[in-house]
Amino acid sequence: MPDPAAATSNLGFAILGLLARRACNGYEVAQRMRQPIGYFWTARHSQIYPELNRLDASGLVEHEVIEGAGPRPTKRYRITETGQAALAAWVVGDLEPQPVRDLEVLRLWSIWTVAPAAAVELVSRLEAAHRSVLDRYLDELAEISGDPGVRDPSNPLFASRITLEGGIRSRRTALEWCAWMRAEFAAAEQRR
Amino acid sequence: MPDPAAATSNLGFAILGLLARRACNGYEVAQRMRQPIGYFWTARHSQIYPELNRLDASGLVEHEVIEGAGPRPTKRYRITETGQAALAAWVVGDLEPQPVRDLEVLRLWSIWTVAPAAAVELVSRLEAAHRSVLDRYLDELAEISGDPGVRDPSNPLFASRITLEGGIRSRRTALEWCAWMRAEFAAAEQRR
DNA sequence: AAGTTCATGTAAGCAGTTACATGATTCC
DNA sequence: GGAATCATGTAACTGCTTACATGAACTT
Known part of the structure; x- marks a missing residue:
């Protein structure tokens, strides 16, 4: 049973x-x-x-x-x-706090141990990875956007759209953060 | 050995x-x-x-x-x-693509199966959770910001600062996304 | 003829959680 | 006297990855 x-x-x-x-x-x-x-x-x-x-x-x-x-x-x-x-x-059940485990950020947290040039190169690689994921999300969103179901909260496409929107926003933010980090390394170089 | x-x-x-x-x-x-x-x-x-x-x-x-x-x-x-x-x-080693596994987004991907009111309530709870993490990150950042080490790429505080900055940016983006989702539900309600 | 895709499983091992186990010091 | 904190471990279990295993249909 x-x-x-x-x-x-x-x-x-x-x-x-x-x-x-x-x-x-x-x-x-x-x-x-x-x-x-x-x-x-x-x-x-x-x-x-x-x-x-x-x-x-x-x-x-x-x-x-x-x-x-x-x-x-x-x-x-x-x-x-x-x-x-x-x-x-x-x-709609209870939200338990998720254990945070982000390899990318973990690396950056130890980035002070390497030469600034290598650090900037790492940031550029992270940037490229985020950009390619962003592009895939944008394609996925474009594919479903024509369907009127995306406006109806009881349609699965509505949920696909809002989750893709979240992915797109977070990847764009990650890209901005990468650009900001490169600028921070450049500013430190300037001060030397 | x-x-x-x-x-x-x-x-x-x-x-x-x-x-x-x-x-x-x-x-x-x-x-x-x-x-x-x-x-x-x-x-x-x-x-x-x-x-x-x-x-x-x-x-x-x-x-x-x-x-x-x-x-x-x-x-x-x-x-x-x-x-x-x-x-x-x-x-600075090779980046392997991380397996994506986000419980929060997984829930939202099935949000079309519940009533809009319950969905909006869930989004509000997510929002509150993000806000409290954001506040902790802001406190942490404020605590270290006074130290001149945060500007030196070879100082651990530099790395603490850039990772906290990333956390802050991503939580702010998540909050904006939550507000956007609530607006989307409201717009759909209006159209009914 | 060989390689890829479709299709379903099992086994061994690592990563991570929960619970078990012990015991001294410090605070109330 | 009892609870919380400091301090270090082990055991059992779940979740996930990697590899093993099989075989038909389709593509080059």
Whole structure:
């Protein structure tokens, strides 16, 4: 007897969020949660297949086996009503403070140990990385912007739009911060 | 014979970064990497003590035992020259794209499944959380700003300042984004 | 014929959390 | 006398990564 209020992992809710938008097989879930734009969550197939089985056992998703579709019998997963309810409850549930763990900032925190020229070069590389992610987000947003669903809070495209907007804003801010850091290094050089 | 080029974990470099600034015992390291402002990396003591032993075995740190100082013999750790070199090499080393895993955005990506009123309430809670972190960052920055070291790229306070500046910018952007989201929900409500 | 994509799994190991364990000093 | 802080560890478990394993369909 599956417990409908079963505690599900963050990965579980990521998968439920995907399946609430449309039914998928495990392979498609893995594709959409892969590098580099994984809708702000990433996971590998080796984590996804067992999690789908757990969600299935908990009654949060269900699957039908499609025999002729692919190279081997494919499991097409769909979210259940119990799953929809669990997802909605999680979305508006309590916020626990997330542990902060940012490799990029961790490096910068020790940047005083290297020569200023090498430091500026690192900042430039960070800048390039942020720019390329920003460009991908802008493309994604442009792709969905034509759809009127993006204005309707009960449409998944509305949520896609606001999360992409957040990604774009944060990457733009990161780029400005990088430019500011380079200016700070230049100003220090000037003072020498 | 410890390998000086030994691959160290991210946690190891976080600890080395801390010890490069000043010598600490394990307890102090744990305090400074604890909730909520852990210089952009967090870890618990149960992870820190074994890692310090590994760093010690690799020759990246060394320790002296202080008998009379605390309730029991305390180990005071200091970074070695090998450790300094390993840290500096890591700082300017290759950037691998970080796996994106943001719980907050993951929730918002499924926000279309809940009623708009509940959604707006969630955004307000996110906003409050960002504001309180921003305030702490501003306090931290104010505390160090008086020191002339913050202008010198080879001074640890310079690095503290630029990382805090990044945190402040990103939290301000998050707050603007929250306000924008509330406005989007309000606009949709208007159109109904 | 070889390589890529579709498709689903398992196993070993590292990273991180939670809980267990101990004990002295300091503050109320 | 009891609670909080200082101080250092270990054990069990969850989450995630890397690698192993298989095999059909499609593409070059």
